[in-house]
Amino acid sequence: MQPLLYSDLVPWYRLVDPPADHAEEVASYQEALERGSSFRPETLLELGAGAGHNAFHLKRRFRCTLTDISEEMLTLSRELNPECEHFVGDMRTIRLGRTFDTVLVHDAVMYMTTEDDLLAAARTAFEHTRPGGAAVFAPDCVKETFSEGTDLISGEDGTRALRCIEWRWDPDPADQTYAVEYAFLLREGGQVKALHDRHLEGLFPRATWYRILESVGYRVETFERPLGEGQFDQVFLCRRA
Numbered sequence: 056m057q058p059l060l061y062s063d064l065v066p067w068y069r070l071v072d073p074p075a076d077h078a079e080e081v082a083s084y085q086e087a088l089e090r091g092s093s094f095r096p097e098t099l100l101e102l103g104a105g106a107g108h109n110a111f112h113l114k115r116r117f118r119c120t121l122t123d124i125s126e127e128m129l130t131l132s133r134e135l136n137p138e139c140e141h142f143v144g145d146m147r148t149i150r151l152g153r154t155f156d157t158v159l160v161h162d163a164v165m166y167m168t169t170e171d172d173l174l175a176a177a178r179t180a181f182e183h184t185r186p187g188g189a190a191v192f193a194p195d196c197v198k199e200t201f202s203e204g205t206d207l208i209s210g211e212d213g214t215r216a217l218r219c220i221e222w223r224w225d226p227d228p229a230d231q232t233y234a235v236e237y238a239f240l241l242r243e244g245g246q247v248k249a250l251h252d253r254h255l256e257g258l259f260p261r262a263t264w265y266r267i268l269e270s271v272g273y274r275v276e277t278f279e280r281p282l283g284e285g286q287f288d289q290v291f292l293c294r295r296a
């Protein structure tokens with residue numbers, strides 16, 4: 056079953072995650088994809104593109120093809136990025152029958168909760184990467200960088216307002232998943248509604264990421280991604296020979 060955030064709550068999604076917030080990290084993905092390609096890349100495929108907030112920035116540089124498992128999320132992306140191509144599909148199984156100069160797999164990869172899922176997504180990315188091209192895998196965290204934490208998300212659009220507590224915790228540190236609890240308060244027309252949405256996400260050691268990405272054929276290195284407020288983490292640049 057789809058999380059509420061990517062189904063019933065899609066009309067609220069831009070208040071949760073404004074496109075402008077993606078600019079800084081997207082610049083690091085663009086730079087890595089250009090550096091990782093052995094030619095000047097022109098095309099980009101994103102697996103799990105959601106509302107298209109990365110593509111909103113990337114489309115200035117690449118011809119973007121955007122895929123996601125949620126039709127509702129892609130509807131938001133079509134509104135924001137009408138000039139981009141869109142396809143509904145699961146990153147584990149989608150096959151478009153062509154290759155792209157570059158491939159981006161951003162936070163949607165967190166929904167790969169087993170090594171088999173992660174391997175399937177890595178195969179999809181590899182099969183769609185043109186030889187000489189590059190892919191970026193940018194998970195929110197790896198096992199070594201995960202820590203329990205809470206964020207407050209606020210958004211307003213003139214007629215509606217939203218507050219959300221995002222609470223990340225690990226119910227079983229021995230397995231390869233963690234939980235993200237979202238507690239939403241949604242205010243509209245003088246009424247306030249409360250909703251809880253739980254997301255189960257994958258948590259793999261960095262060595263597992265390397266093993267899986269290399270096993271499908273990529274040459275893998277890491278690069279720095281800005282997290283804001285002067286903080287950085289390491290995400291994966293994958294080259295296809």
Ligand SMILES: C[S@@+](CC[C@H](N)C(=O)[O-])C[C@H]1O[C@@H](n2cnc3c(N)ncnc32)[C@H](O)[C@@H]1O
Pocket residue numbers: 061102103104105106107108109110122123124125128144145146147161162163164166
């Ligand atoms: C946090 S949102 C992505 C937001 C995106 N980075 C953006 O710029 O808007 C996570 C997305 O992962 C998608 N997703 C979850 N599982 C997926 C799968 N197996 N294949 C493709 N997309 C998936 C969800 O539908 C959702 O749109």
